[in-house]
Amino acid sequence: MDDAHPARIPYVGYLVLDDDEPYLTASECVSCGALYFDRRNACASCGKQEFQSRRLASNGKVRAYTIVHRSTPDVAVPYVSAVVDLDGGGTVKANLVGVKPVPDDISLGMKVTLTTFAVGTDRNGTQAIAFGYRKP
């Protein structure tokens, strides 16, 4: 293991850690254009079974948020959860990072951009990288 460059793994399969510019990828229904982040059996919108991979934009707008103050013991609070509509299509849920967890620092419709952060390191030294959104 190279200590200066630990092995990294995306926290979820739809985050692509490409060099210095991570991005989200979705399965797009070839027939109707519906976008999914999970492994698919067929399209929930039109029922067809053919998908292609599509790179999603890293910029978007906050459609909804909540500031979580009470959670399970293994989750640090408070934190901000948001639903983000990405420019050009796709909706994603993630944490807002780098904002104060108070309503005055967050607004509905606020522009945000993708960022990544390390969640933890496993016993092999592999670092798990998750994504969130920050103010541009």
Add this chain to the structure above:
Amino acid sequence: MADDLWIIGVSMTRFMRYKDKDLIDLASDAALGALGDAELTISDVDVLGAGCLFETSGVGQRLQKQIGQTGIPVYNVANACATGATAFRVAAMAIKAGEAEIGLAVGVEQMGKRGLLGAGGPADADKPFEPAGRYGAVGPVDGILGTSLMPGTFAQAGMEYAYVNDGVGFEQFAKVAEKNHAHSALNPLAQYQKAFSLDEIMSGEMIAYPNTLLMCCPTGDGAAAAVLTNSERLKSMPAEVRRRAVKVSASVMTSDPYVDGGSVQYDVNTLTRQAADQAYESAGVSPQDLDLVELHDCFATAELCHYDNLRLCEPGGAGDWIDRRAPWRDGQIPVNVSGGLLSKGHPLGATGIANIYEVSTHLRGEAGDRQIDNAKVGLTHVIGLGSACAVHILERSAA
């Protein structure tokens, strides 16, 4: 009409935390109560629908072992928070299909102090990261990729409404809780029966902004039951049963249709709108005909969205509607005069029959201190996340 459906017996336990009763005690209390209310016994029942979310193994049969093993078909159902309504519809559908004349539906849940719903487990620190599941996740996502817990999920649903519509904010959501807690003070079956000021609600412990503690429903225990029949059988019943019968003018269930982003943030609106529209059409009733509504206020943010989804207010006007006190018990369309899930409580499997109990009791003129005068038509709504929605429109007997 010959194929009309009638509620002839209905009952619920008080919602609370029971130390000395188990799940089947609660289900028995509600079932026997509803049968007694209908002047029937278990021997008269042709079909049993039994709803419980957390215990899915043979609750209906375990209930029969206590109140009567008559060999009738039993359907044990689970459908998130719409579980009770699903059990009700099992009995309703069996009667509509001509397989049964008398149906019993029971919904029950014993949650105790179960805590926050929707949580996954903590990560296994000793395991190497390995993508698993449909999202290829290497660990639990709650708190890392937004919230998966119910208070935040429904907070986001409310904030989405606030984003699209004017005049909706923390205060409007809090006013919903102010109303429902005030209403519950009149309901002896409610888990909590205490009014709170708007200031007490807004300055209480924040759970998931904008939902404070008093804007989140409690966990608890309880059961509710209903006895159903068709018009033909009703004719041969005692005059008092006929007089107190409540007509089921619409019984509709929907699931969530595909919408963009629905796999990320559950859409609680479209399936509610579709269920409501079908129910109004089927009953020949408009929202303005309703004398009372019991809707699914699992969180204060949810209730506000459902004013709009159920067409109670002008489109986009839910904030103004609560500001005008329209859903208060002396307002335009009283909503959740039972205290709602926020204060009456929400033992998941019982909820979708308890709301039918509440509306039926008002239509019969038997709701005591909380009676809505001269109530003729009422609507019940539940939504189970994931999602399932049931809407029933009930009418007072003309007899």
